[in-house]
Amino acid sequence: MEDSIMEESEQKLETEVAPALIAIHPAQKSVSVSVGSDLRVFNLQDGTGFKLVDENGGHKDSIRAIRYSKSGHLFVSAGDDKLVKIWDTNSWRCIYSVVSEKRVTSIAISNDEMFVCFADKFGVVYVVEIGDYHCENPALVIKKAVPILSHYCSIITRLEFSPDGQHIVTADRDFKIRVTIFPKNPLDGAHEIQSFCLGHTEFVSCLAFVNSQDYAQGYLISGSGDSTVRLWDYASGSLLDTCEVGAKAELLHSNGKEEEILPAITDLYATSDGLLVAAAIQSLSGIMLLRCDLSARTLSVAKVISVPGETFIPTSIGAASSVPLLWMVMGASSLHNNNSTLLVRVRVISGFTATSSKSIEHETSILEDREVPGGESLLEILQGKLSIGGEAFSTAAEAVKTAMRNLLIKKQYSAERREVRKKGRNDKKNQIVE
Amino acid sequence: MLEHESTPNTTHSKTTGLPRKRFYRARAHSNPLSDSHFPVPISPSQFDYTLHYPQLFQSSDQSDGSKKIEFADIGCGFGGLLISLSTLFPNTLMIGMELRDKVTEYVKERILALRTSNPGQYNNVSVVRTNSMKYIPNYFEKGQLTKMFFLFPDPHFKEKNHRRRVISPHLLDEYAYVLRGGGIIYTITDVEELGVWMNSCLENHPLFEALSEDELEADPVVKLLNTATEEGQKVARNDGQTFRAIYRRIAFESNGKVKARTFCARF
Ligand SMILES: C[S@@+](CC[C@H](N)C(=O)[O-])C[C@H]1O[C@@H](n2cnc3c(N)ncnc32)[C@H](O)[C@@H]1O
Numbered sequence: 027m028e029d030s031i032m033e034e035s036e037q038k039l040e041t042e043v044a045p046a047l048i049a050i051h052p053a054q055k056s057v058s059v060s061v062g063s064d065l066r067v068f069n070l071q072d073g074t075g076f077k078l079v080d081e082n083g084g085h086k087d088s089i090r091a092i093r094y095s096k097s098g099h100l101f102v103s104a105g106d107d108k109l110v111k112i113w114d115t116n117s118w119r120c121i122y123s124v125v126s127e128k129r130v131t132s133i134a135i136s137n138d139e140m141f142v143c144f145a146d147k148f149g150v151v152y153v154v155e156i157g158d159y160h161c162e163n164p165a166l167v168i169k170k171a172v173p174i175l176s177h178y179c180s181i182i183t184r185l186e187f188s189p190d191g192q193h194i195v196t197a198d199r200d201f202k203i204r205v206t207i208f209p210k211n212p213l214d215g216a217h218e219i220q221s222f223c224l225g226h227t228e229f230v231s232c233l234a235f236v237n238s239q240d241y242a243q244g245y246l247i248s249g250s251g252d253s254t255v256r257l258w259d260y261a262s263g264s265l266l267d268t269c270e271v272g273a274k275a276e277l278l279h280s281n282g283k284e285e286e287i288l289p290a291i292t293d294l295y296a297t298s299d300g301l302l303v304a305a306a307i308q309s310l311s312g313i314m315l316l317r318c319d320l321s322a323r324t325l326s327v328a329k330v331i332s333v334p335g336e337t338f339i340p341t342s343i344g345a346a347s348s349v350p351l352l353w354m355v356m357g358a359s360s361l362h363n364n365n366s367t368l369l370v371r372v373r374v375i376s377g378f379t380a381t382s383s384k385s386i387e388h389e390t391s392i393l394e395d396r397e398v399p400g401g402e403s404l405l406e407i408l409q410g411k412l413s414i415g416g417e418a419f420s421t422a423a424e425a426v427k428t429a430m431r432n433l434l435i436k437k438q439y440s441a442e443r444r445e446v447r448k449k450g451r452n453d454k455k456n457q458i459v460e
Numbered sequence: 461m462l463e464h465e466s467t468p469n470t471t472h473s474k475t476t477g478l479p480r481k482r483f484y485r486a487r488a489h490s491n492p493l494s495d496s497h498f499p500v501p502i503s504p505s506q507f508d509y510t511l512h513y514p515q516l517f518q519s520s521d522q523s524d525g526s527k528k529i530e531f532a533d534i535g536c537g538f539g540g541l542l543i544s545l546s547t548l549f550p551n552t553l554m555i556g557m558e559l560r561d562k563v564t565e566y567v568k569e570r571i572l573a574l575r576t577s578n579p580g581q582y583n584n585v586s587v588v589r590t591n592s593m594k595y596i597p598n599y600f601e602k603g604q605l606t607k608m609f610f611l612f613p614d615p616h617f618k619e620k621n622h623r624r625r626v627i628s629p630h631l632l633d634e635y636a637y638v639l640r641g642g643g644i645i646y647t648i649t650d651v652e653e654l655g656v657w658m659n660s661c662l663e664n665h666p667l668f669e670a671l672s673e674d675e676l677e678a679d680p681v682v683k684l685l686n687t688a689t690e691e692g693q694k695v696a697r698n699d700g701q702t703f704r705a706i707y708r709r710i711a712f713e714s715n716g717k718v719k720a721r722t723f724c725a726r727f
Binding site (some may be wrong): 150173202233 | 633636637
């Protein structure tokens with residue numbers, strides 16, 4: 027039964043849109059944006075777009091996850107084409123390609139950059155050993171992945187390594203967050219579960235760690251379809267604080283029944299000092315900043331930064347650890363298969379730091395296009411076009427909504443179908459038994 | 461989060477004092493995302509002991525009493541094993557987990573009837589309708605259980621359906637998580653292929669070790685595996701062969717060496 031449900035939902039995913047994603051090199055040497063199967067990388071050091079070198083001609087279907095390794099030497103992209111591509115960020119050559127049996131939903135790179143983990147649509151997490159890639163010959167190497175852990179029949183939405191690299195955290199589309207010890211030899215599997223962080227009542231959409239020098243191990247934060255951001259002691263799985271983001275910001279518009287569902291948190295990013303967390307929210311034009319007090323172990327809304335003159339609902343956010351800029355992208359793969367360039371919008375907020383001053387009220391500002399690092403040439407390459415018309419915006423906004431709502435609706439639908447099926451099955455079984 | 465039921469009268473019949481059909485508490489917010497139409501506690505601390513063991517937990521403020529469920533019968537079917545265990549371990553809380561709602565209803569009524577006809581007995585046993593393959597961590601904390609039972613589980617013969625089996629390498633990670641160090645997992649089946657599978661999953665798992673013959677001999681529970689459940693009795697009537705795999709959870713040793721065997725992740 028479970029299988030047919032998975033297959034059914036997989037078919038539906040075909041019509042599901044993929045949100046545009048953004049990732050920033052840890053030292054802000056480059057910025058990457060993905061939209062649909064397109065991967066665009068801008069070199070901030072010389073102000074040009076990178077030409078990606080991939081023997082297999084890039085991704086063939088929507089990209090679902092991109093990220094840089096901790097040092098920035100590696101970059102990984104993966105998605106609906108069931109391929110995980112590992113890139114060398116010096117040459118922007120694809121050095122490894124990993125074939126997954128199912129669509130890939132999320133990726134993570136171990137802190138020592140020895141292993142890449144990815145999760146598939148069936149809730150299985152795989153590991154690939156990278157080793158010393160410089161020793162390999164320049165030809166593209168096909169790697170095999172080994173399954174290490176699984177969330178039974180639930181799509182894994184995020185994978186994240188803890189700051190000390192000891193744990194791998196997986197979040198799923200039910201409401202579960204699992205913290206697993208990442209063993210010395212992960213190829214033998216990750217069997218020892220440290221904790222489950224349970225408290226969300228809807229899908230968990232994003233994870234981030236907040237840590238500082240005083241709290242090196244750090245705490246985990248998670249965003250969810252239940253419209254909350256939660257703070258966890260991930261070693262024990264205890265819930266430390268819940269920030270009712272949707273309710274507090276009064277994001278609900280009173281225009282019809284669809285808004286009865288509280289807006290989902292779509293992405294989270296924490297400053298490297300662990301004091302400030304940016305949250306992208308399904309229906310919020312702009313970004314919400316949360317203040318994190320690590321000693322009091324609390325999370326509270328600091329302020330909402332709205333974008334003047336645009337309906338800018340970020341689909342993904344990111345930053346370089348050393349630069350106080352928050353990068354945001356808004357966009358989605360097209361609902362209909364047309365071949366025109368997919369347009370996205372990139373915006374940057376300055377003052378994304380909390381250490382400089384206690385009050386962040388006047389510190390942040392949204393950069394004008396010409397103020398963005400890399401300037402207009404960056405925007406031209408990452409956005410697909412320098413100026414994005416209002417029409418593209420509303421299409422993107424609609425696509426984002428659809429993508430997020432699909433997470434809710436699809437599941438509800440299949441649950442009903444399953445209930446119907448189950449009834450039929452129970453009746454049959456009872457007859458046999460009695 | 462947890463919405464308290466207003467008065468005991470709403471959940472207990474005035475005449476018998478026994479719980480009504482609403483055996484457990486739902487989430488405060490109905491969850492449209494939930495895969496299921498049965499309520500699942502958000503976390504083990506929200507599992508309501510007063511509804512499941514009303515004679516032992518009179519009110520919710522008493523449920524902080526450290527007593528917790530220690531035995532879980534996964535896919536308990538009609539509950540025969542639990543009924544036997546209930547009197548054999550009268551001071552241990554135990555629960556059956558069953559996916560089929562009608563079967564779960566039957567077990568509930570069976571327990572209620574036994575409580576009524578044997579005052580003071582069967583107060584330590586209950587049942588929930590749930591999908592154990594998804595929600596075990598919602599019911600039990602780390603290291604909470606001392607025994608888990610998997611008696612005559614569905615075989616799922618086809619290779620592509622092996623991942624539906626209730627014993628699998630990945631699900632054993634979760635069972636290892638809820639089992640205390642030294643806790644025991646009991647499995648039995650009349651399907652040889654499944655017996656071999658369950659045994660090899662356990663044997664190859666770094667957090668489990670097999671019980672010795674002597675230990676099996678000394679354990680009174682082992683004898684119940686063939687005789688106590690409805691499925692076991694059916695197999696016995698047909699003189700069917702059975703295959704057991706009984707393993708102990710090795711104590712937690714974070715990042716230390718556990719069992720000197722390399723785990724084969726192929727399945
Ligand atoms: C063959 S019966 C055995 C029942 C009982 N253990 C016995 O020995 O008589 C297997 C039982 O497992 C239940 N089951 C199967 N999958 C389950 C799941 N994921 N969660 C809970 N119960 C499940 C089935 O509904 C069925 O009642």
